[in-house]
Amino acid sequence: MNVDINRSLIELDNGLYLDAVVTSTTGLVQFLSVWGRDGVMQHFFAALTLPLAEGGLRVMTVTLPDGDKLVLDFAQAKMLTKRTTRLPKFTEVGEWVHTWLFHPDVQKPSGQSMTVLSTEPLPWIALWPTLKQLCHLPLLDEWESALQPRLRAHITLLPSYGLHGYWIDLPIEEIETLISDLLQQGLLPLNKEVYA
Structure with a gap:
């Protein structure tokens, strides 16, 4: 660091x-x-x-x-x-x-949660790879735009000085319900090759 x-x-x-x-x-x-x-x-x-x-x-x-x-x-x-x-x-x-x-949670996942530090503010696109890594479900890149407004509530900007800190928390039950609902509504496209 x-x-x-x-x-x-x-x-x-x-x-x-x-x-x-x-x-x-x-x-x-x-x-x-x-x-x-x-x-x-x-x-x-x-x-x-x-x-x-x-x-x-x-x-x-x-x-x-x-x-x-x-x-x-x-x-x-x-x-x-x-x-x-x-x-x-x-x-x-x-x-x-x-x-x-x-703290051990910094930069290393603890379950479905972790703290991310950066010297610069991180836009959504920079946090997306971490969200995919942290989530227990496979998140397809095609889902990024649909998930962005829904997953923002699971990213918290932390009090800080000199650095930018983000707490990411993806509770299993909430995320499973979210993904299931969006799939049923047809809002998440499925890549047939992935699920074949």
Whole structure:
């Protein structure tokens, strides 16, 4: 995951600098990209595991450059995967660490659901291959135009900064009913070779 370091870094109260974050609709952290000195970063990791009574961290409110607030809920911190890289020791700012935290659902299907991240807004055509991969039923490319308005309700734009996040959820029963109804109404053309 390449994050644009030219975007504004948001200074957090604990000495960390954030350049990208995506949360669920309820604020649970799905992806987080932070920069900071090694000691500050280690303190941050420790705070995510400590009880609140011992200085643990569960919720953080971030003020974005446009003045909006974004709540980061770390209730699922133990589920987040950590990737860290270090900048060269002898830089103008000293030794800095860059860390990414991300939820298992990011870019990897969990059943019929997943979180998709992108540095650019994704139009429908860019999400269609993911929908086909995620759906338990075979979706034909000929169905794309008919399914587009009906499947949009299963794609949620997530609260974010620095990245664009999309939650795709295709409940089996709902999708089976949808496809069945559209087939019966003759709105989904059938490729006879596929079903021969």
